[in-house]
Amino acid sequence: MAEYKSSYAPFFTSYLEFKRSLGYKMQNTHVFKNLDRFLHERADKSIGFTEDILSVWCERRANEGDRTRYNRIVEVKNFATYLNGLGYPSFIPRLPKRYTSTFKPYIFTHEDLANFFASCDLLDYHANYQSLHHILPSLFRLLYGCGLRISEALSLRCDDVNLTAGCITIHETKNGEERRLPLSDSLRIVLEQYVTHHRNNICGTDYFFVKQNGDKCSRSTVYKKFRIVLFQAGISHGGKGQGPRLHDLRHSFGVHSLARMAEQGLDLYYCLPLLSKYLGHKSLVATDSYVRLTSEMYPRLLDEINRICTFVFPQVFRGDMP
Numbered sequence: 001m002a003e004y005k006s007s008y009a010p011f012f013t014s015y016l017e018f019k020r021s022l023g024y025k026m027q028n029t030h031v032f033k034n035l036d037r038f039l040h041e042r043a044d045k046s047i048g049f050t051e052d053i054l055s056v057w058c059e060r061r062a063n064e065g066d067r068t069r070y071n072r073i074v075e076v077k078n079f080a081t082y083l084n085g086l087g088y089p090s091f092i093p094r095l096p097k098r099y100t101s102t103f104k105p106y107i108f109t110h111e112d113l114a115n116f117f118a119s120c121d122l123l124d125y126h127a128n129y130q131s132l133h134h135i136l137p138s139l140f141r142l143l144y145g146c147g148l149r150i151s152e153a154l155s156l157r158c159d160d161v162n163l164t165a166g167c168i169t170i171h172e173t174k175n176g177e178e179r180r181l182p183l184s185d186s187l188r189i190v191l192e193q194y195v196t197h198h199r200n201n202i203c204g205t206d207y208f209f210v211k212q213n214g215d216k217c218s219r220s221t222v223y224k225k226f227r228i229v230l231f232q233a234g235i236s237h238g239g240k241g242q243g244p245r246l247h248d249l250r251h252s253f254g255v256h257s258l259a260r261m262a263e264q265g266l267d268l269y270y271c272l273p274l275l276s277k278y279l280g281h282k283s284l285v286a287t288d289s290y291v292r293l294t295s296e297m298y299p300r301l302l303d304e305i306n307r308i309c310t311f312v313f314p315q316v317f318r319g320d321m322p
Contacts, residue, residue, distance in 0.1 A: 134198035147253035
């Protein structure tokens with residue numbers, strides 16, 4: 001059965017291939033599937049969006065949030081632009097009021113981190129989870145020490161971790177951009193201990209973080225243990241959507257790194273692009289969030305950071321943190 005059924009089917013396919021060729025993953029294709037179903041039900045065989053068609057499509061749906069609607073219309077706007085480029089006149093819809101996220105990530109203090117890692121090292125694991133005793137102390141330190149996304153860390157393979165050279169290579173990234181990251185001496189030692197006491201005893205898979213039976217660690221299991229470690233460390237969790245989240249270790253790395261560079265007197269005009277590249281952001285705009293979080297957490301850096309932000313970062317739409 002063909003994935004798309006409307007007269008736009010070949011155009012959806014070619015558009016997605018075009019975007020992927022530019023480095024976009026385009027994994028969430030549900031917007032195009034829904035649009036295809038909408039167009040198929042209208043039985044309109046012509047190619048090219050009219051204002052009437054898109055006005056219906058862009059109407060707010062029952063229980064649809066601002067962000068979901070905004071993203072849905074952005075996708076069809078980009079697709080309509082693509083059709084115009086192919087010579088099929090299409091109406092370009094106006095975007096609704098930009099969604100502004102009120103979410104604020106939790107930035108771990110250095111005291112928080114000391115308590116967190118101490119609790120992680122001392123956590124009592126059930127017999128069925130004994131392998132996590134080796135995995136989690138290394139995994140959590142890697143998330144913070146290199147500012148990784150959890151998906152990037154769990155996708156690491158043994159060949160991606162070069163402890164002799166003291167670096168790791170990230171292949172499966174959110175933005176499809178491979179990057180090579182250095183390891184601090186302390187983090188390299190932690191990973192060497194993990195390899196010696198656990199990873200070297202596992203066969204049958206080339207993933208770096210694996211359980212005793214060779215299975216890749218699951219994100220859900222890691223998060224459940226993360227919540228337990230938070231509790232043991234005395235770090236309060238604000239409930240669903242409030243954090244701290246596992247991803248906040250990455251945010252904390254970004255803020256702490258920027259603050260340290262500023263405290264060392266380094267020129268932030270040069271530091272910001274480096275941090276952006278290190279974190280795997282596609283542009284400096286994504287790193288802007290860390291700048292503003294840093295200014296809030298370290299008020300004495302506020303004047304210098306605001307001076308830079310005025311010239312480096314435009315006022316743009318911001319959703320969730322990257």
